[in-house]
Amino acid sequence: MRRLVILRPEPGARASLERARTLGLDAVSMPLFGIRPLAWTPPDAAMFDAVLATSANALRHGGPGLGQFRHLPLHAVGEATAEAARGAAFGNVMAGGSDVDALLGSLGPGLRLFHPCGHDRRDLSEARQRIRSVPVYAAEALPMPDGFAAIAGVVVAVHSPRAGARLAELAETAAIERSSIRIAAISEAAAIAARDGWEVVASAREPSDGALLELCARLCEKPSP
Numbered sequence: 001m002r003r004l005v006i007l008r009p010e011p012g013a014r015a016s017l018e019r020a021r022t023l024g025l026d027a028v029s030m031p032l033f034g035i036r037p038l039a040w041t042p043p044d045a046a047m048f049d050a051v052l053a054t055s056a057n058a059l060r061h062g063g064p065g066l067g068q069f070r071h072l073p074l075h076a077v078g079e080a081t082a083e084a085a086r087g088a089a090f091g092n093v094m095a096g097g098s099d100v101d102a103l104l105g106s107l108g109p110g111l112r113l114f115h116p117c118g119h120d121r122r123d124l125s126e127a128r129q130r131i132r133s134v135p136v137y138a139a140e141a142l143p144m145p146d147g148f149a150a151i152a153g154v155v156v157a158v159h160s161p162r163a164g165a166r167l168a169e170l171a172e173t174a175a176i177e178r179s180s181i182r183i184a185a186i187s188e189a190a191a192i193a194a195r196d197g198w199e200v201v202a203s204a205r206e207p208s209d210g211a212l213l214e215l216c217a218r219l220c221e222k223p224s225p
Contacts, residue, residue, distance in 0.1 A: 008159045033139040037061040052113040056084035061137040158185045164193030184216045
């Protein structure tokens with residue numbers, strides 16, 4: 001069985017690592033990004049009908065400013081983000097689809113949504129809802145991890161397009177033989193960002209950590225051609 005390397009930032013990396021080990025995988029964490037909170041000014045909560053949460057990190061790192069919005073209903077992408085919202089003391093939390101498009105598709109048009117988010121985020125201006133996106137955290141690239149060359153011959157879990165692009169950049173810098181590495185990507189966008197040259201590039205059936213790790217398990221057990 002191949003080793004699994006998880007690139008996700010903490011604390012998400014720890015959760016993925018624990019889930020991978022329950023699946024019987026030989027997994028290690030090698031984060032490529034670190035999360036830091038940003039200074040931000042909360043808009044007037046009276047301008048919004050609900051909160052849109054697309055990232056657990058926004059809820060973990062949003063700080064005291066989030067308190068002004070806790071009386072509003074919160075629509076979360078996936079159960080993990082919903083759980084982070086409950087941990088941040090939001091009371092009326094609804095877990096929607098496993099990606100933002102599915103969640104917004106389930107909500108009525110014209111809703112005024114406050115969206116605490118990361119500095120690097122998707123443009124949601126074409127949504128049917130009126131969304132105010134406010135960056136409350138940033139995911140910043142870390143230096144090349146110690147032992148990065150050890151990813152040769154493993155399966156790598158790619159949780160985002162930025163992680164895919166950073167992985168490709170570091171692999172090129174370190175002159176690692178990509179054709180020995182299998183990529184399990186959380187989405188098609190993450191797979192595309194990793195570029196080509198890998199032994200395998202596959203996307204999870206849905207953009208969730210659980211589905212990604214199921215894919216990782218299959219790739220870890222699949223014999224080499």
